Amino acid sequence: MGEKLFMQGNEALAESAIRAGCKFYCGYPITPSSEIAEYYAKRMPEENGVFIQAETEVAAFNMIAGATATGNRAMTATSGPGFSLGVEAMSFMAAAGLPAVIVDVMRPGPADGDILAAQGDYFQVVKGGGHGDYNTIVLAPFSVQEMADLTPQAFELAEKYRNPVVIVSDGMLAKMMESVELPEKIEQKKNFDWTLTGAKGRKHNVITTCATGPEQWEQFNLELQKKFNTIAANEQRWEAYQIEDADFIIVAFGSVARIALSTIKKARENGLKVGMIRPITLWPFPKKAFAELKDKDFLVVELNAGQMVEDVKLAVPDKERVFFYGRLGGVTPTPDELFNKIRELYAKNNQ
Amino acid sequence: MKVIYERPKILTDAYFKYCGGCGHGLVNKIIAEILEEEKLQEKTVIVWPIGCSVYADKYFNVDSICALHGRAPAVATGIKRNLPNDNLVIVYQGDGDLVSEGMAEIIHSAIRGEKFTVIFINNAIYGMTGGQMAPTTLLGQKTTTSPYGRKEEESGAPVNMAELIANIKGCYYSERVAVNSPRNILATKRAIKKAFNYQLEGKGLCFIEVLSQCPTGWGMKPLKTLEHVEREMLKVYPLGVFKSPEVKNQ
Numbered sequence: 266m267g268e269k270l271f272m273q274g275n276e277a278l279a280e281s282a283i284r285a286g287c288k289f290y291c292g293y294p295i296t297p298s299s300e301i302a303e304y305y306a307k308r309m310p311e312e313n314g315v316f317i318q319a320e321t322e323v324a325a326f327n328m329i330a331g332a333t334a335t336g337n338r339a340m341t342a343t344s345g346p347g348f349s350l351g352v353e354a355m356s357f358m359a360a361a362g363l364p365a366v367i368v369d370v371m372r373p374g375p376a377d378g379d380i381l382a383a384q385g386d387y388f389q390v391v392k393g394g395g396h397g398d399y400n401t402i403v404l405a406p407f408s409v410q411e412m413a414d415l416t417p418q419a420f421e422l423a424e425k426y427r428n429p430v431v432i433v434s435d436g437m438l439a440k441m442m443e444s445v446e447l448p449e450k451i452e453q454k455k456n457f458d459w460t461l462t463g464a465k466g467r468k469h470n471v472i473t474t475c476a477t478g479p480e481q482w483e484q485f486n487l488e489l490q491k492k493f494n495t496i497a498a499n500e501q502r503w504e505a506y507q508i509e510d511a512d513f514i515i516v517a518f519g520s521v522a523r524i525a526l527s528t529i530k531k532a533r534e535n536g537l538k539v540g541m542i543r544p545i546t547l548w549p550f551p552k553k554a555f556a557e558l559k560d561k562d563f564l565v566v567e568l569n570a571g572q573m574v575e576d577v578k579l580a581v582p583d584k585e586r587v588f589f590y591g592r593l594g595g596v597t598p599t600p601d602e603l604f605n606k607i608r609e610l611y612a613k614n615n616q
Numbered sequence: 617m618k619v620i621y622e623r624p625k626i627l628t629d630a631y632f633k634y635c636g637g638c639g640h641g642l643v644n645k646i647i648a649e650i651l652e653e654e655k656l657q658e659k660t661v662i663v664w665p666i667g668c669s670v671y672a673d674k675y676f677n678v679d680s681i682c683a684l685h686g687r688a689p690a691v692a693t694g695i696k697r698n699l700p701n702d703n704l705v706i707v708y709q710g711d712g713d714l715v716s717e718g719m720a721e722i723i724h725s726a727i728r729g730e731k732f733t734v735i736f737i738n739n740a741i742y743g744m745t746g747g748q749m750a751p752t753t754l755l756g757q758k759t760t761t762s763p764y765g766r767k768e769e770e771s772g773a774p775v776n777m778a779e780l781i782a783n784i785k786g787c788y789y790s791e792r793v794a795v796n797s798p799r800n801i802l803a804t805k806r807a808i809k810k811a812f813n814y815q816l817e818g819k820g821l822c823f824i825e826v827l828s829q830c831p832t833g834w835g836m837k838p839l840k841t842l843e844h845v846e847r848e849m850l851k852v853y854p855l856g857v858f859k860s861p862e863v864k865n866q
Contacts, residue, residue, distance in 0.1 A: 289698060315697045320724035327687040331694025334681050339694065357684050461679040461695060463703055465658035471673045473682040
């Protein structure tokens with residue numbers, strides 16, 4: 266690893282993607298994601314790469330679909346309202362097996378909403394958003410360092426499974442500066458037999474998502490489901506904090522998990538055995554993390570109205586012991602606020 | 617025995633799913649003939665649309681992708697920008713796809729001067745979905761969603777895409793042709809071949825609008841549709857070159 270740099274989240278992500286061999290970026294400006302586009306606009310001439318400012322997110326998502334069809338790495342970045350426009354292409358890329366990486370710097374929503382730290386897009390990135398039965402791998406870093414680390418992995422996962430991968434952050438993670446060690450620069454290994462480059466010395470390749478009949482299309486879908494089941498079994502990632510002795514476990518991802526770390530510290534100082542499970546993959550949801558956690562209470566903390574709660578309830582042994590605390594609209598809770606909520610639940614649950 | 621005509625080998629054995637008398641089959645064959653004559657099979661990627669030509673990737677022994685409705689120019693942008701300049705990228709779209717759903721994508725591809733060739737099939741109707749009104753539908757033309765005939769005060773007037781695209785600086789070549797007679801079919805082939813050559817020379821967006829007939833959607837016998845193109849469509853959509861490096865003072 267190289268030297269330590271002091272970098273903003275968006276820029277660290279962009280530089281990590283370039284170092285991972287992603288030399289094609291297109292996107293439409295939207296706060297709080299725009300520095301990724303700006304960074305690429307500046308860097309692509311130096312790298313002999315391509316930056317396109319697309320006319321819409323609809324076009325941007327479809328451009329990276331085309332770019333990845335040639336076997337090259339490609340990325341776009343946007344925020345909630347822009348991701349909503351791109352979801353038709355998410356469904357397309359998942360069905361067509363196109364390994365693009367999409368960054369969603371989430372906003373609160375719904376509609377235009379505000380631009381501050383929020384996690385309003387859990388449903389739309391995790392549950393699909395687009396039409397049909399498909400999934401996309403969703404990675405949720407919680408620091409600038411983790412953004413830098415997960416970005417090259419996003420490209421690897423996308424190509425391993427021929428499926429789009431989403432990296433979610435928010436206004437806090439994207440805009441804050443932290444010290445970071447960036448990944449080494451690598452050349453993309455291109456060993457694909459499905460790409461569109463002109464059928465020279467091989468049979469021609471076709472990428473289509475158009476059925477030729479219900480039986481054929483059911484088979485196509487069953488094969489897709491097989492792939493998603495493999496991903497769900499193999500790619501669950503999470504980090505556990507002090508759960509061994511905990512009787513109360515926070516479940517949080519992204520920026521709010523950073524806040525929760527301070528809450529755990531304070532709770533422990535006050536004699537409360539609090540731990541945390543931090544999902545790193547939102548899809549596949551890290552069910553394995555919860556399998557052995559019996560006789561514990563869970564507090565899901567999110568910057569939305571509880572979009573992840575149902576996934577936690579499906580993963581824990583007793584769904585009646587799952588509670589929720591969230592803030593909306595771009596408001597972030599303080600560590601004390603979370604601590605007070607935990608103390609209140611502790612008192613109630615131990616009456 | 618001397619072979620005087622044979623099916624282009626670049627076409628697969630699959631049957632075209634187009635209706636009898638439809639112009640798509642003619643244009644597909646023209647593309648296949650040019651790719652074969654110019655030995656471009658190994659260099660070509662075709663981006664197909666959603667519409668009646670949605671199955672066309674099954675007809676060609678050529679690298680192909682079928683884009684979502686209207687998005688073919690965006691997908692082609694991603695493809696062309698990632699391939700060496702001597703690759704040939706063809707975008708094939710109908711009027712619902714290009715003029716309605718994908719108006720932003722085609723206009724902005726022209727604005728950027730993307731170096732691919734667009735073949736735009738204008739048959740003034742939505743064929744695949746069952747004969748609904750298109751932005752290109754003629755005034756007074758009856759379709760399933762304009763059962764009393766298209767009215768300008770309700771739906772606006774037909775859009776002349778070849779002229780519109782020609783007005784954009786990034787467009788290098790724009791021509792409107794038709795496939796309703798042997799003479800026009802040969803002219804279509806010349807225009808498409810010219811557009812492919814411009815692309816291979818690294819020029820900007822080339823746009824070929826092909827007036828095409830739709831017997832099923834128009835509710836006419838195939839022979840009648842050829843006359844309809846000649847008598848009605850050409851009045852609204854004149855044939856000709858609207859932008860070309862060979863013609864000055866456009």
